[in-house]
Amino acid sequence: xxxxxxxxxxxxxxxxxxxxxxxxxxxxxxxxxxxxxxxxxxxxxxxxxxxxxxxxxxxxxxxxxxxxxxxxxxxxxxxxxxxxxxxxxxxxxxxxxxxxxxxxxxxxxxxxxxxxxxxxxxxxxxxxxxxxxxxxxxxxxxxxxxxxxxxxxxxxxxxxxxxxxxxxxxxxxxxxxxxxxxx
Numbered sequence: 001x002x003x004x005x006x007x008x009x010x011x012x013x014x015x016x017x018x019x020x021x022x023x024x025x026x027x028x029x030x031x032x033x034x035x036x037x038x039x040x041x042x043x044x045x046x047x048x049x050x051x052x053x054x055x056x057x058x059x060x061x062x063x064x065x066x067x068x069x070x071x072x073x074x075x076x077x078x079x080x081x082x083x084x085x086x087x088x089x090x091x092x093x094x095x096x097x098x099x100x101x102x103x104x105x106x107x108x109x110x111x112x113x114x115x116x117x118x119x120x121x122x123x124x125x126x127x128x129x130x131x132x133x134x135x136x137x138x139x140x141x142x143x144x145x146x147x148x149x150x151x152x153x154x155x156x157x158x159x160x161x162x163x164x165x166x167x168x169x170x171x172x173x174x175x176x177x178x179x180x181x182x183x
């Protein structure tokens with residue numbers, strides 16, 4: 001069974017959580033939503049989503065539980081989430097495990113804080129281009145950028161292309177793994 005994790009917080013960018021959530025379900029994933037508490041929480045535009053796990057419960061051991069990591073934006077949400085040391089450690093381990101990590105808009109702030117951007121090409125919201133470059137990455141303003149197992153996008157107007165690429169990269173990674181083990 002395919003399992004994805006969306007890491008977010010109250011004040012998320014509505015489109016950047018809702019569209020990927022349903023797109024992952026459509027692709028056959030079981031999706032866990034982690035936020036500050038279990039239950040309903042709200043986006044910056046007033047929509048609500050339900051978290052079935054807490055950010056505090058995510059740890060390095062959780063890497064084995066998930067096949068796909070999604071980091072949506074929402075500057076207010078990310079300012080809170082990137083202060084959670086366990087989350088940053090988890091993201092670092094997840095990315096370094098080679099599993100698909102997909103980020104949009106300010107989600108790149110989590111990649112920066114988790115110290116996994118150095119040497120990569122990263123797309124993110126234009127206002128954090130300096131942050132991306134200062135982290136040792138190269139900022140790229142394209143609808144999506146694929147750099148090994150990390151797929152990034154600058155804005156929700158590119159949701160369709162970004163999610164299509166993210167899921168395509170997931171499928172390709174599973175094919176590579178199957179070929180490597182001879183399945």
